[in-house]
Amino acid sequence: MLDRRQFIRQCLQSACAVGVAGAVPQLLLPPAVCAAQDAVLAVRRGEDIPRLVRETLAALGGMERFVRSGETVVVKPNIGWDRAVEMAANTHPLVVQTVVQLCLEAGAQKIQIFDRTCNDPRRCYVSSGIQSAVEQIDSKKVEIMHMDRRAYKELEITNGKALGRWSFYLPAIEADRLINLPIAKHHSISTLTLGMKNLMGVIGGNRGMLHRKIAESMADINTVIHSDLTLIDATRILVANGPQGGRLEDVEVRNTLIASPQIATADAYAATLFGFQPHQIETIVAGHQRGLGEIDLNRVTQL
Amino acid sequence: MRVNRKWRIIVQSATLFGFLWLFLQTEYRGTDELAYPVSLLFRLDPLALLAAVFAPGASNLLLLWPALVLLGLTFVFGRFFCSWLCPLGAMFDFFGAPLRRLSTPFIGWPKAKYYLLAGLTLASLCGLQLFGLFDPLSIFLRSLTLAINPVWNLLANSAFNWFYQADLPLVSPTADFVYPFFRDRLLAFQQPVFLLSIFTAVVLLILILLERLQSRFWCRNLCPLGALLGICSRHSLLQRSPQTDCSDCQLCASHCRMGATADASVQAAECVRCLDCLDFCPNQRITFSFSKKDIRRFDLSRRTLLAASLGGAIMAPLAAAAPLTSSYRSDLIRPPGAVAEDEFLRRCIRCGECMKVCIGGALHPDLLRGGAFSLWSPVLVARLGYCELDCTLCGQVCPTGAIALLTVGEKRKTKIGLAVIDKDRCLPFARGEECLVCEEHCPTGKKAIVFDRRKVLVGSEPKELLQPRVLTELCIGCGICETRCPVSGASAIIIITEGESRASLRLL
Numbered sequence: 001m002l003d004r005r006q007f008i009r010q011c012l013q014s015a016c017a018v019g020v021a022g023a024v025p026q027l028l029l030p031p032a033v034c035a036a037q038d039a040v041l042a043v044r045r046g047e048d049i050p051r052l053v054r055e056t057l058a059a060l061g062g063m064e065r066f067v068r069s070g071e072t073v074v075v076k077p078n079i080g081w082d083r084a085v086e087m088a089a090n091t092h093p094l095v096v097q098t099v100v101q102l103c104l105e106a107g108a109q110k111i112q113i114f115d116r117t118c119n120d121p122r123r124c125y126v127s128s129g130i131q132s133a134v135e136q137i138d139s140k141k142v143e144i145m146h147m148d149r150r151a152y153k154e155l156e157i158t159n160g161k162a163l164g165r166w167s168f169y170l171p172a173i174e175a176d177r178l179i180n181l182p183i184a185k186h187h188s189i190s191t192l193t194l195g196m197k198n199l200m201g202v203i204g205g206n207r208g209m210l211h212r213k214i215a216e217s218m219a220d221i222n223t224v225i226h227s228d229l230t231l232i233d234a235t236r237i238l239v240a241n242g243p244q245g246g247r248l249e250d251v252e253v254r255n256t257l258i259a260s261p262q263i264a265t266a267d268a269y270a271a272t273l274f275g276f277q278p279h280q281i282e283t284i285v286a287g288h289q290r291g292l293g294e295i296d297l298n299r300v301t302q303l
Numbered sequence: 304m305r306v307n308r309k310w311r312i313i314v315q316s317a318t319l320f321g322f323l324w325l326f327l328q329t330e331y332r333g334t335d336e337l338a339y340p341v342s343l344l345f346r347l348d349p350l351a352l353l354a355a356v357f358a359p360g361a362s363n364l365l366l367l368w369p370a371l372v373l374l375g376l377t378f379v380f381g382r383f384f385c386s387w388l389c390p391l392g393a394m395f396d397f398f399g400a401p402l403r404r405l406s407t408p409f410i411g412w413p414k415a416k417y418y419l420l421a422g423l424t425l426a427s428l429c430g431l432q433l434f435g436l437f438d439p440l441s442i443f444l445r446s447l448t449l450a451i452n453p454v455w456n457l458l459a460n461s462a463f464n465w466f467y468q469a470d471l472p473l474v475s476p477t478a479d480f481v482y483p484f485f486r487d488r489l490l491a492f493q494q495p496v497f498l499l500s501i502f503t504a505v506v507l508l509i510l511i512l513l514e515r516l517q518s519r520f521w522c523r524n525l526c527p528l529g530a531l532l533g534i535c536s537r538h539s540l541l542q543r544s545p546q547t548d549c550s551d552c553q554l555c556a557s558h559c560r561m562g563a564t565a566d567a568s569v570q571a572a573e574c575v576r577c578l579d580c581l582d583f584c585p586n587q588r589i590t591f592s593f594s595k596k597d598i599r600r601f602d603l604s605r606r607t608l609l610a611a612s613l614g615g616a617i618m619a620p621l622a623a624a625a626p627l628t629s630s631y632r633s634d635l636i637r638p639p640g641a642v643a644e645d646e647f648l649r650r651c652i653r654c655g656e657c658m659k660v661c662i663g664g665a666l667h668p669d670l671l672r673g674g675a676f677s678l679w680s681p682v683l684v685a686r687l688g689y690c691e692l693d694c695t696l697c698g699q700v701c702p703t704g705a706i707a708l709l710t711v712g713e714k715r716k717t718k719i720g721l722a723v724i725d726k727d728r729c730l731p732f733a734r735g736e737e738c739l740v741c742e743e744h745c746p747t748g749k750k751a752i753v754f755d756r757r758k759v760l761v762g763s764e765p766k767e768l769l770q771p772r773v774l775t776e777l778c779i780g781c782g783i784c785e786t787r788c789p790v791s792g793a794s795a796i797i798i799i800t801e802g803e804s805r806a807s808l809r810l811l
Binding site for chain 1: 332333463467730738742749788
């Protein structure tokens with residue numbers, strides 16, 4: 001236990017350290033908006049996707065709680081695969097579209113949508129339906145773009161367990177807000193791919209290497225990339241042959257959306273859709289241990 | 304500038320830029336089907352037509368009818384293609400100008416191209432198609448694809464990167480402002496890299512440097528397409544008069560880009576109807592008219608022609624005398640839809656269109672995988688790029704039917720090879736570490752790579768591991784597993800030719 005004196009001393013020491021090492025990149029200090037919040041979660045069901053998105057976010061207090069007027073926002077759906085909407089390999093385009101509209105309504109000044117895909121990026125953007133859904137919004141503030149090869153930068157992972165350094169996509173880190181829009185899918189190595197794994201879409205490097213220690217690696221990555229809101233698309237989920245699927249037999253329609261400011265909390269609930277308990281999924285446990293959210297669903301307030 | 308010359312240069316440049324524009328469109332642009340007939344250059348190509356006609360299997364005139372139109376036009380206007388339309392000729396005119404020395408005593412071997420054409424034709428008839436190596440349009444496009452375009456992308460991207468990083472006032476914002484236009488219109492989506500790019504560039508460079516010996520060295524002496532069009536041109540309606548230099552003025556001898564007036568017997572075949580002489584003739588003696596001239600006997604050496612033809616005919620069995628590649632190696636992966644190897648080599652004119660359009664950068668020019676005469680034909684090098692499951696672009700651009708046009712449904716079922724695991728290097732087998740990248744990326748709906756959960760001893764410690772296994776009946780050989788395998792250097796899972804759909808011998 002710290003006593004008050006120690007606490008003050010340590011605070012001053014760290015302040016000095018930060019002051020002296022003026023070169024410490026500001027990006028590494030996560031914007032502390034929701035970090036101190038209680039563990040909250042909103043789950044809604046329904047078939048009308050735009051309405052469902054609005055209801056789910058309204059339960060959390062509305063998009064205004066996450067995006068303030070004049071801010072820049074990155075919306076990160078899963079656009080990883082060259083698959084059609086119904087194959088449940090990518091985030092549903094209507095989820096993306098509605099979230100972007102909500103950001104606009106909340107006063108965002110610039111909204112960027114991108115993903116580092118696994119298949120050819122151009123095909124993924126088209127086949128997923130996300131490119132056309134975003135372009136339909138037809139606002140100058142909204143831009144769906146391919147990754148800019150110039151904008152990756154290798155950063156120190158200060159508290160990394162599996163990784164010491166990794167290459168990150170700066171626009172995702174530099175934006176004021178990052179909204180994570182994963183789709184809930186089966187994945188053979190991490191069992192499931194949810195919110196934490198979705199942020200692998202804004203890192204560079206040879207991502208295949210991460211699969212050897214995937215749980216800790218993903219937790220490491222998530223300590224650098226802070227997402228302000230995680231909205232998991234479980235309108236339809238992929239229960240086998242993930243993460244890219246390709247067969248309708250492997251798709252289950254669930255008409256569900258899960259939202260939480262805490263990435264691990266959202267993931268923990270999503271795991272139950274597949275019949276798992278959160279603590280059975282290594283990645284979720286690792287995320288909890290790094291302070292990415294409460295995963296004991298009994299301690300989470302469902303709004 | 305004189306009127307005729309001006310018009311020809313306008314048409315020549317417009318054609319060159321038109322083909323360059325088509326080249327830039329030879330890329331996925333948001334729709335499964337390409338919007339433009341990007342391989343028009345080769346559908347116009349009589350040599351491609353010959354290759355397709357001589358190949359076994361039905362020759363697809365739906366694809367190659369424009370070549371007949373070109374031949375027809377040549378019978379009317381003569382060998383106009385070479386000076387008005389040919390993009391390689393345009394390159395020679397453009398780059399050759401500063402290299403040229405006007406008064407060159409060099410005569411060259413203007414008849415060699417006819418012997419070459421005879422040899423190539425006979426070889427092709429007998430089963431060895433080599434038109435592609437010498438086809439000027441193939442030389443142009445594959446140089447563009449394999450060398451010029453990658454270099455252009457590298458230079459442009461380095462410049463933009465530099466401005467982006469240097470963050471200079473005024474200059475960098477300007478560069479960043481124009482960058483999206485370059486990125487979307489003029490640059491490739493991903494930096495193209497190709498095997499054989501240096502070799503291909505050197506060939507082109509040599510041909511350009513030969514301009515120093517005489518103007519249009521390639522066209523005068525070697526071009527088999529020029530020879531073919533020249534033969535038609537002899538009988539064309541549009542002919543020049545007089546056929547040789549006038550005794551009092553030798554200007555044509557030094558000014559004609561083709562040296563066509565040197566020999567009356569071949570003038571009609573050598574003249575490319577550029578019409579420059581109409582402008583430079585000081586005495587206004589030259590006319591081009593649609594009147595039949597007396598055609599003199601083509602003064603080719605009968606003996607050499609026979610020797611060239613025989614040589615060509617013998618090349619075919621010589622090539623066939625080598626053991627079939629498929630009998631001793633398994634890395635000859637052809638694009639999806641490629642016809643059986645024998646027919647494939649007889650159809651493929653080495654134009655490089657498929658390599659340009661390949662969305663995954665998977666197709667590369669071959670050197671020796673397919674035998675001594677497979678040079679520049681496309682092979683899939685899966686470690687460098689994979690075949691995208693729902694992409695059918697290579698079949699769409701192939702002008703000769705060497706790669707058949709597949710529907711997406713057919714494509715998904717076309718096996719181009721089979722993945723096999725190298726257990727000495729694959730992490731779960733070789734080091735007892737988990738790794739499942741190949742399974743994650745496997746695109747067949749029901750995955751062709753599955754896991755076996757095994758208890759293994761890592762050292763003396765028992766460990767439960769997932770180990771990948773390939774289901775041979777589901778694997779289509781797309782190669783994404785080989786591309787994405789995280790092991791450094793060569794992949795721990797590789798594509799071999801076994802079981803490819805086009806082979807007669809399927810899976811064991």
